[in-house]
Amino acid sequence: MIGLIFVLELLICHFPLQNKAFKSARDQLDSMPGKLDSKRLALALKKEFDSAYGPAWHCIVGTSFGSYVTHSLGGFLYFSIDKVYILLFKTAVEPLDH
Numbered sequence: 001m002i003g004l005i006f007v008l009e010l011l012i013c014h015f016p017l018q019n020k021a022f023k024s025a026r027d028q029l030d031s032m033p034g035k036l037d038s039k040r041l042a043l044a045l046k047k048e049f050d051s052a053y054g055p056a057w058h059c060i061v062g063t064s065f066g067s068y069v070t071h072s073l074g075g076f077l078y079f080s081i082d083k084v085y086i087l088l089f090k091t092a093v094e095p096l097d098h
Contacts, residue, residue, distance in 0.1 A: 017049075017053065017074075017075075017077070018077065020048075020049075020052065021045070021049075021077050021079070021086070021088055022079070022081075024044070024045055024048050025041065025045060025079075025081055025084075025086055026081060028040070028041050028044050028045070029041065029081060029082065029084065036063075036084060038061040038062050038084075039061075041059075041061045041084075041086075042059040042060060042061040043059075045057075045059045045061075045086070045088055046058065046059040046088075049088065049090070053090070054090075054093075055093055056072075056090055056091045056092065056093045057075075057088065057089070057090050058088070058089055058090075058091065059086070059087065059088050060086075060087040061084065061085070061086050061087075062084070062085060063083060063084060063085065064085075065085065065087075067087055069087075069089055070091065071089040071090060071091060072089075072090045072091060072092050075089055075090030075091075076088075076089045076090075077089070
C-alpha cells in the first residue's frame with residue numbers, strides 16, 4: 001500500500017461522510033494497478049455517495065484542476081491522498097415543473 005496521506009484543504013461535511021470518503025477513495029486507489037484512472041475513481045465515489053446519501057453528488061478527481069461550485073449545506077469535501085486531489089460535493093435536487 002502506498003503511504004497514507006490525507007490533506008484536508010476545506011471540509012464542510014459531517015464526520016461519518018468524511019470517513020466514508022477517505023476510506024472509499026483509499027480503497028479505490030489501492031485497487032488500481034499502476035497509473036491513476038481519475039474518471040474511474042470519480043465515478044466510483046459518485047455512485048457510492050449517491051447510493052448511500054441520496055442523489056446529486058458530484059466528484060472531480062485529478063492532480064491539478066480548478067473549480068467553482070455551489071453545494072448543499074454539509075455536502076462539501078476537498079482532500080488529497082498521495083497527490084491525488086478529490087472534490088466531492090452534493091447539490092440540491094428539485095423537481096422539474098412541466
